[in-house]
Amino acid sequence: GQNIDQPTEMTATEGAIVQINCTYQTSGFNGLFWYQQHAGEAPTFLSYNVLDGLEEKGRFSSFLSRSKGYSYLLLKELQMKDSASYLCAVRANPSGGSYIPTFGRGTSLIVHP
Amino acid sequence: KAGVTQTPRYLIKTRGQQVTLSCSPISGHRSVSWYQQTPGQGLQFLFEYFSETQRNKGNFPGRFSGRQFSNSRSEMNVSTLELGDSALYLCASSLAMGDTQYFGPGTRLTVL
Numbered sequence: 232g233q234n235i236d237q238p239t240e241m242t243a244t245e246g247a248i249v250q251i252n253c254t255y256q257t258s259g260f261n262g263l264f265w266y267q268q269h270a271g272e273a274p275t276f277l278s279y280n281v282l283d284g285l286e287e288k289g290r291f292s293s294f295l296s297r298s299k300g301y302s303y304l305l306l307k308e309l310q311m312k313d314s315a316s317y318l319c320a321v322r323a324n325p326s327g328g329s330y331i332p333t334f335g336r337g338t339s340l341i342v343h344p
Numbered sequence: 345k346a347g348v349t350q351t352p353r354y355l356i357k358t359r360g361q362q363v364t365l366s367c368s369p370i371s372g373h374r375s376v377s378w379y380q381q382t383p384g385q386g387l388q389f390l391f392e393y394f395s396e397t398q399r400n401k402g403n404f405p406g407r408f409s410g411r412q413f414s415n416s417r418s419e420m421n422v423s424t425l426e427l428g429d430s431a432l433y434l435c436a437s438s439l440a441m442g443d444t445q446y447f448g449p450g451t452r453l454t455v456l
């Protein structure tokens with residue numbers, strides 16, 4: 232099966248930088264997504280990585296190393312509104328069939344003044 | 345462009361009843377996936393539909409079923425409800441299978 236690990240909770244200070252890690256074990260890997268979910272709301276798409284390297288999008292960047300089964304989401308210039316759960320999701324077809332996304336449990340980020 | 349819509353937003357049922365949830369994808373999106381989200385298990389994949397056919401299925405009992413219509417709208421049904429079915433049910437649409445998914449607001453189901 233697939234296994235996705237990310238820290239349960241992280242805290243950071245407004246204006247700082249935080250890195251949320253995600254490690255995964257799967258076969259048939261075909262991409263990794265990051266989603267943001269505020270309490271009581273639906274997840275919203277942040278980034279997608281399928282090749283090794285860094286993808287930058289404004290204050291948010293996401294990195295992928297396929298050989299290490301590792302990704303991170305980097306949030307810069309943290310704002311209070313960044314307090315949310317961050318979900319790592321891996322797309323894979325371990326059975327050789329269609330690609331299915333599997334989500335991690337999410338990392339709850341608390342930004343304090 | 346309107347986002348993914350789900351109805352109803354909140355639902356209260358009792359054990360043994362059945363429930364049908366509805367999802368309208370973003371216009372032009374043909375793939376619809378359903379997820380169950382609970383505090384204990386996180387976001388778990390239920391099934392995915394594309395062109396009115398179920399293409400993928402997660403590890404849920406047969407009480408959970410769904411269908412997709414020709415206009416890509418989808419419904420999921422849960423029969424013989426159990427207390428453990430209380431969860432947020434999320435629908436996500438994408439242009440095609442495997443593409444980036446966009447989530448609806450969810451239906452909060454409470455089983456008493």
